Amino acid sequence: MRVMFTLVLAAVLAACTPLPEPDIDPLAERYVRLSLEIGTHEEGYIDAYYGPPEWKTEAEAHPRSTAELKAAVDALAAELQTARRDLREDELQRRGATLQQYIASARFRLDMIDGARVPFAEEAEKLFGIRPTLRPLTAYDPILARIETLVPGRGALADRVEAARNRYIIPNDRMQEVFDRAIAECRRRTLAHIPLPQNESFTMEFVTDKSWSGYNYYQGQNRSIIQVNTDIPSSIDRAVDLGCHEGYPGHHVQGIYAEKLYRENGWVEYSVAPLFSPQGPLNEGAGNYGVDLAFPGDERLAFERDVLYPLAGLDPATAQSRSELLRAVADLAGARLTIAQMYLDGEINRDRAAELAQKYLLASRERAEQWVRFAEQYRSYVINYSTGQDLIRAYVERAGEDQDARWRAFQSILTQPTLPSDLQ
Numbered sequence: 001m002r003v004m005f006t007l008v009l010a011a012v013l014a015a016c017t018p019l020p021e022p023d024i025d026p027l028a029e030r031y032v033r034l035s036l037e038i039g040t041h042e043e044g045y046i047d048a049y050y051g052p053p054e055w056k057t058e059a060e061a062h063p064r065s066t067a068e069l070k071a072a073v074d075a076l077a078a079e080l081q082t083a084r085r086d087l088r089e090d091e092l093q094r095r096g097a098t099l100q101q102y103i104a105s106a107r108f109r110l111d112m113i114d115g116a117r118v119p120f121a122e123e124a125e126k127l128f129g130i131r132p133t134l135r136p137l138t139a140y141d142p143i144l145a146r147i148e149t150l151v152p153g154r155g156a157l158a159d160r161v162e163a164a165r166n167r168y169i170i171p172n173d174r175m176q177e178v179f180d181r182a183i184a185e186c187r188r189r190t191l192a193h194i195p196l197p198q199n200e201s202f203t204m205e206f207v208t209d210k211s212w213s214g215y216n217y218y219q220g221q222n223r224s225i226i227q228v229n230t231d232i233p234s235s236i237d238r239a240v241d242l243g244c245h246e247g248y249p250g251h252h253v254q255g256i257y258a259e260k261l262y263r264e265n266g267w268v269e270y271s272v273a274p275l276f277s278p279q280g281p282l283n284e285g286a287g288n289y290g291v292d293l294a295f296p297g298d299e300r301l302a303f304e305r306d307v308l309y310p311l312a313g314l315d316p317a318t319a320q321s322r323s324e325l326l327r328a329v330a331d332l333a334g335a336r337l338t339i340a341q342m343y344l345d346g347e348i349n350r351d352r353a354a355e356l357a358q359k360y361l362l363a364s365r366e367r368a369e370q371w372v373r374f375a376e377q378y379r380s381y382v383i384n385y386s387t388g389q390d391l392i393r394a395y396v397e398r399a400g401e402d403q404d405a406r407w408r409a410f411q412s413i414l415t416q417p418t419l420p421s422d423l424q
C-alpha cells in the first residue's frame with residue numbers, strides 16, 4: 001500500500017514537474033572541437049579561437065580524416081536535433097537553432113574541402129544561411145550611366161573613376177596618422193551607444209601580397225590585430241571604411257561581444273569563429289553597414305572633409321563631389337555577386353571576369369584582378385558583404401529614424417545567438 005502510494009505520487013509529480021532542460025553544452029563543446037579539427041584540413045577555416053587551448057592542441061594532435069569528421073558531424077547534428085525538441089526557454093531554443101545551422105554549415109564545408117561543388121547561390125545558402133539576390137549585370141547599366149555624368153571626359157569610364165580615385169591617395173608618411181584618427185572617430189561614435197570593456201585594444205599592421213584590402217584577426221581577451229594591405233595605395237575613404245568595418249562597430253566589436261557570450265553565458269560555440277558560417281553575412285554586413293550607422297546622413301562627408309582631408313594634405317573643397325561619386329559607385333556592389341556567380345559557375349572565364357569587374361566595379365585592371373583572386377579564394381563568401389549589408393540595413397532601419405533605437409537593434413544582433421533568417 002505504501003509502495004503503491006509512493007508510485008502514484010511519483011507518477012503525479014512526473015506529470016506536473018517539467019523535465020529539466022536538456023544540456024546542450026556538451027554538444028556545443030563537440031562542435032567546437034570538430035571545427036578545430038576541420039581547421040586542420042583547411043588553412044584559414046578557423047578565423048578566431050579563444051577557447052581552452054588544450055582543445056586546439058588535442059584537435060591538431062590526431063586529426064581525423066574528412067570522411068570520419070563527416071560522420072561525427074552528422075551524429076552531432078542528429079543528437080542536437082533530438083535535444084532541441086525539449087528546449088523550452090526562448091533563449092535556449094534560439095541558441096539551439098543557431099548551433100544547428102552552424103553544424104550544417106560545417107558539414108557542407110567538409111564536402112567542399114573534399115571537392116564538392118554546387119551552384120553559387122546554393123553554396124552561399126548552405127554555408128551562410130542566406131540566399132543572395134543576383135541581378136543581371138544589365139540592371140547596373142543605369143548606375144554606370146549616372147556615374148558617366150559625374151566624371152565626364154574621354155576614355156573608359158573605369159579609367160576616369162580610377163584617375164579620380166588616385167587624386168585622393170593618402171601619402172605613405174601620413175597613412176598611420178590618418179588611419180589612427182579615423183579609427184578613433186569610429187570608436188568614439190560606437191562607444192556613445194555600445195558599451196565596450198575598458199581593456200579593449202587592437203594593433204594595426206601594414207602588410208602586402210593579399211587578396212583582401214583589410215583583415216581583422218580577433219585574438220581573444222578583447223584584442224584584435226587589424227592588417228591593412230598596401231599592395232594598392234589607399235585612397236582617403238579607406239580610412240573610415242576600415243575603421244568602422246574592421247574596428248568599431250565592426251569586426252573588433254563583434255569579436256568582443258562573441259567572446260562575452262562565451263565567457264559570461266558559458267556558450268562555448270562562441271569561442272570559435274569559422275570563416276565559413278552563418279555568422280558571415282552578419283559580420284560582414286554589420287561591418288559595412290556600421291559606416292552608415294556611425295556616420296548618419298552627411299556626417300561622414302563632414303568628418304572626412306574637415307578632419308581627414310587636411311591630415312592627408314588633400315584639398316577639402318573637392319570632398320563633396322568625391323562623396324557623390326563614391327555613393328554612386330557603392331550602388332554597384334551587387335554586380336560583384338553576379339560576376340562571381342557567372343565566373344564560379346563556369347559561365348565565363350577568368351579573363352572575362354576581370355574584364356567585367358573592371359567595367360562594373362569601375363576598377364583598374366590591377367584592382368579587378370585582385371578581386372578575381374579574392375573570388376577564387378573565398379568563392380561565395382563574397383555575398384556576405386552586400387547581401388549581408390542589405391539584411392542588416394533593413395533590420396536596423398525597421399527600428400525607425402531614431403539613432404538610439406537603431407543602435408539598440410544593431411547591438412541586439414551582437415548580444416544573442418542570431419541567424420540571418422532571424423533578421424528577415
Ligand SMILES: [Zn+2]
Nearest residue numbers: 245251284287
Ligand atoms: Zn570584413
